[in-house]
Amino acid sequence: MLTYVLRTLLKMAVTLFIIITLVFFATRLSGNPIDFVIGEGITQEDRQLLIAYYGLDGSVATQYWKFIASIFTGEFGLSFLERRPVAEIAAERIWPSLKLLFSTAIFTFALSIPLGIAAAVYRTRFVGSAIMVIAFMGYAVPPFVIATLLVLIFAYTLNWLPVVGDGTALHFIMPTLAMSGMFVAALTRFTRNAMLDVLGQDYMRTARAKGLPERTVILKHGLRNASITILSVVGLQIAGWIAAGSVVIESIFSWPGIGDLLVRSAIMRDYPVLQFGVLMVAVAVICINAAVDIAYAYADPRIRLAKG
């Protein structure tokens, strides 16, 4: 198991390095940022000073080397707009994003796992079909539509819930609902399919033949096996969606998180911030993937033991 965890972490580091490199070269494709960022009316001397300050006077290789070195020292430069270290700006933004992420994850799992199991167990009855119809609708409606509808109903018309910021617990309700919509729909479907596969297996018949109550048969023998399939899907898809979803939802609700920061810095062409923000999201996605990989091995002893 330890070897497997180490190998997963090593893979994670390699992926991260590749992403850092890609981000560096991709942001440098559009020419000299100084020309772009700083307006007219700057003296030649000041210009040179700025170029030297941002380390843009060396060759691409030197810049790349400096960039990598700065990552290790925690120096990501200054924001063009706010004139303070990028790391400081991002640090303020991480916690709100994580809070939204956790509330979304908890809500999604708490809702879709039971729904998926119910849809599989009662697949021939009305309940099963009803769950799948609702799940399908959730899948078809994009998060920003859900968000807009929620704002329209609960904030504009009913005036029940606050829209902007993350001040109170009430602030969490709409962003969480809007962000969970698609995950709940997707995860319910995955859970149902995984459970359907498992329900027909021989070991389920064995469990019933042992006289175990149906609850134990489904939850202990069924769900443990289905969770392997569910986890692999979660690992593949959810991490990516969270990255994309947080950008949209955070800007709609002015949530002071990384997603909102990304959108603002992209609009304002605040390169150091944008670059750092993209890295943060990449790190988050990679960490989630690694966590899922390890959870996957934990759930399936065949993998855990084979990979030592």
Place this chain on the structure above:
Amino acid sequence: MTDPVVEVQDLRIAFGSHEAVKGLSFAIRPQETLALVGESGSGKSATALSILRLIEREGGRIAGGNIRLRDGDEVIDLTALPDAALSNVRGNRISMVFQEPMTSLNPVLTVGNQLAEVFIRHRKMSMREALSASVEALDQVRIPEPARRLKQYPHELSGGLRQRVMIAMALACRPQLLIADEPTTALDVTTQAEILDLIRSLQAEIGMGVLFITHDMGVVAEIADRVVVLKNGIKQEEATVRELFEAPKAAYSRQLMAATPKLGDGSKAGAAASDIVLQVDRLSTRFSSKSGLFSRKSDKVTAVNQVSLQVARGETLGLVGESGCGKSTLARSILRLIEPEEGTVLLNGKPMTGVSKDVLRETRKDAQIVFQDPFASLNPRLAVHELITEPARIHGLVSSKNQKDLAAQLVERVGLERDGIFRFPHQFSGGQRQRLCIARALSVSPKLIIADEAVSALDVSIARQVTDLMLDLQAREGVSFLFISHDIAVVERVSHRIAVMYRGEIVETGPTTKLLSAPEHAYTQRLLAAVPSATPASLRALQ
């Protein structure tokens, strides 16, 4: 005479509108083993699942009759029992062992967890008590190092050990009735003998009745006291095992007995022509199993070790051995479907090893392979005429114009109707599909056909027809066969010579009669001793 533990009366089981079991009655007494015999689809398993009332889960229902479970003076009708009461019976008073030890245990739970569950459920034990009871239960089914097994997962155990765990689980609460549904079908003969022995001795210990479901008359002779023969859901005959083997009354029973290959039934005499079709010299195949953090260190597992063998024209060489001994790997290595590591193969005098892909393809035409599973080895989306002429088309032996003629000719040679060539594989039965696989092999007029467990998945009477077809083709067309099987009785019937494989090596080769009557190697002797004799012990004593 003691009262029966279970009485089944006029049982009817339906799947939708189709009635699978039509009015079956039997009774089982304590200490008694009743064998339920019949071919696949005869309703054996449906009957077993009905006794546990698990048939509803498989999409069937009990359409009539009743099943009574008796304990002293108390009698309960299982067909009328509510769910909660049923789960107190299951695994407690009636328990079941299933056919597939590979899939019947939950892969993500430890053996200890799955075993302890039964004690916790029915004996109301704490986890600690249940685990120590589990150690005893594993010890009772003669599993070595029982305490260590509790922490293991099913995939870490061999098939035989898994089946022992299943039996331990079934017998945990000392049930009145044990239902064993083909418990040894998926196992090797040597393991089968051990499991049958185990069930018999535990039965004597616990005193339970056993309902033993099987299609193998050899196993029936080994274990049963009485036999019920079932065909299409109708009881054909009920008799003591001795009566059945001495004088089967029903026509179907006689047919079943005749189709069962018995060791010592005689074999093909004398080898045919002396020219060699297949010459294998010191062939070895190894697999690497990777481990370690950076996958650098790799251990090699030798699957086939320095194997040499010959097959002459018109000859059948039988290859026997237990599963995992390397039989199938050898077959695939000969055709280079798996790359062998060293050694040479000459097919019809032409080298198969050390030649380029193009040369190999040309040479390979002379050898075809027929696999075990006739359901999986035919592409379900191709019509028969495309399927069975595919090898010929690949080797450019037939134009698309003549393809249908060739197909019609081929299906006739394997004893199927000409107009079958426009149908699809799912419209054929298992035996017919295996004939199609043979027809496909014949399409390139091969010199050698490798039959890898080709009849193992078929019912005895169907298997008999397929082997008869092979013998017939050999007599008419002089095809050579490498016949791989774990069933020695079948191998005896078709083979001129037999090679015995053990742990990747050929330990003994010889003419069939000589090898079976006077085996030299210790493993061969062990293998032969484990084969069920197809004669009940009571009869054997008389002879």
